[in-house]
Amino acid sequence: MRADAQRNRELIATTALDLLARRGPAVSMEEIARAAGLGVGTLYRHFPDRQSLLDSVAATTLRTLLAAGRAEQSSAAPRWQVLVRIVARCTGLPLALISSLPDATRVDPTVADLVAELDALFQGLVEDAQREGSLRADLTGAQVVGLLNVAVCRPGARADDPLTTVLLDGLRARP
Amino acid sequence: MRADAQRNRELIATTALDLLARRGPAVSMEEIARAAGLGVGTLYRHFPDRQSLLDSVAATTLRTLLAAGRAEQSSAAPRWQVLVRIVARCTGLPLALISSLPDATRVDPTVADLVAELDALFQGLVEDAQREGSLRADLTGAQVVGLLNVAVCRPGARADDPLTTVLLDGLRARP
DNA sequence: ATTAAGCTGAATGCCATACTCCGGTTGACC
DNA sequence: GGTCAACCGGAGTATGGCATTCAGCTTAAT
Numbered sequence: 296m297r298a299d300a301q302r303n304r305e306l307i308a309t310t311a312l313d314l315l316a317r318r319g320p321a322v323s324m325e326e327i328a329r330a331a332g333l334g335v336g337t338l339y340r341h342f343p344d345r346q347s348l349l350d351s352v353a354a355t356t357l358r359t360l361l362a363a364g365r366a367e368q369s370s371a372a373p374r375w376q377v378l379v380r381i382v383a384r385c386t387g388l389p390l391a392l393i394s395s396l397p398d399a400t401r402v403d404p405t406v407a408d409l410v411a412e413l414d415a416l417f418q419g420l421v422e423d424a425q426r427e428g429s430l431r432a433d434l435t436g437a438q439v440v441g442l443l444n445v446a447v448c449r450p451g452a453r454a455d456d457p458l459t460t461v462l463l464d465g466l467r468a469r470p
Numbered sequence: 471m472r473a474d475a476q477r478n479r480e481l482i483a484t485t486a487l488d489l490l491a492r493r494g495p496a497v498s499m500e501e502i503a504r505a506a507g508l509g510v511g512t513l514y515r516h517f518p519d520r521q522s523l524l525d526s527v528a529a530t531t532l533r534t535l536l537a538a539g540r541a542e543q544s545s546a547a548p549r550w551q552v553l554v555r556i557v558a559r560c561t562g563l564p565l566a567l568i569s570s571l572p573d574a575t576r577v578d579p580t581v582a583d584l585v586a587e588l589d590a591l592f593q594g595l596v597e598d599a600q601r602e603g604s605l606r607a608d609l610t611g612a613q614v615v616g617l618l619n620v621a622v623c624r625p626g627a628r629a630d631d632p633l634t635t636v637l638l639d640g641l642r643a644r645p
Numbered sequence: 646a647t648t649a650a651g652c653t654g655a656a657t658g659c660c661a662t663a664c665t666c667c668g669g670t671t672g673a674c675c
Numbered sequence: 676g677g678t679c680a681a682c683c684g685g686a687g688t689a690t691g692g693c694a695t696t697c698a699g700c701t702t703a704a705t
Contacts, residue, residue: 297703461609461640465638465640472673476670498677510665511666
């Protein structure tokens with residue numbers, strides 16, 4: 296593969312991720328192309344269709360997140376700290392949203408698997424934090440994860456958002 | 471106006487509000503019609519176009535909310551209580567969202583005014599609660615209102631949602 | 646210099662959705 | 676219970692946005 300092609304492929308993926316994070320899951324191919332300073336045709340040279348591009352970006356990102364998550368998981372830090380760090384890390388990721396939404400048309404098995412794994416990791420972490428006594432115990436793991444999703448998967452979300460801050464404070468177990 | 475027309479007009483408004491709350495701001499005229507058990511033609515008999523219907527529903531709802539808010543405001547209850555009650559009251563309202571979003575196409579002056587008034591009322595309330603010492607003071611009124619908006623204006627939001635609960639807990643001033 | 650891989654973006658086709666309209670229905674008044 | 680204007684239904688039309696294609700031009704690599 297020619298060097299410029301390689302570069303463009305990565306540029307497309309990065310740009311797509313960025314736009315998805317900032318403007319939500321409805322970005323058009325045209326928008327992505329323009330933001331990357333390329334023509335739409337180039338996107339289609341690298342990805343057969345829109346879904347492909349989305350899947351590819353999702354898979355890459357989810358894999359990174361999963362790796363980071365597993366690393367954190369086996370650290371010695373208190374579970375609460377771990378959770379906060381992972382949430383920060385995930386912020387701005389709209390892809391979990393794309394996939395976790397009851398979106399009928401989504402079926403890519405790789406992405407689905409990754410989402411499931413990430414979900415399980417998160418839930419385990421939440422439940423550990425509850426056992427540790429740092430996270431309020433009146434919600435199920437799934438509920439907490441669902442709620443963190445809202446905080447994290449918003450167009451334009453940032454880790455130091457008021458929303459994220461307040462939500463995390465609200466999740467902290469009362470003294 | 472014929473009795474059935476009157477009935478249908480109200481049915482349309484109610485159904486639209488309900489669907490907007492449950493499925494978000496992208497509901498189609500067809501969906502609303504079907505949910506109301508009517509034909510699309512009937513919607514257009516009562517409202518010249520989609521925007522009209524949305525504006526009408528928004529204006530009615532916002533007026534009700536504003537009245538309820540003003541009543542609460544002049545009650546003797548602690549500001550925190552008042553705030554919680556109003557939030558509960560607003561939950562499921564997607565219209566504030568429609569209007570408060572940077573949606574370029576929205577210009578109806580009535581609705582804009584109502585939104586502004588409701589916003590001001592909310593902010594005043596939040597700031598009073600902060601002075602009262604029941605609401606954390608490290609956020610501006612506007613930030614708090616924005617964040618409550620997220621909680622309240624989601625498709626399918628409910629007042630006893632984990633999200634709303636946790637968010638309110640996170641907003642409470644620390645002892 | 647050669648050339649195949651790469652790039653562009655106007656043109657195409659598709660689909661969802663707002664909106665229209667005419668034939669059939671019905672409430673209201675006599 | 677008859678009349679009729681208001682009302683309703685829903686197939687059909689118009690439109691706009693978006694994914695996707697492709698013919699002609701560029702450029703990296705040798």
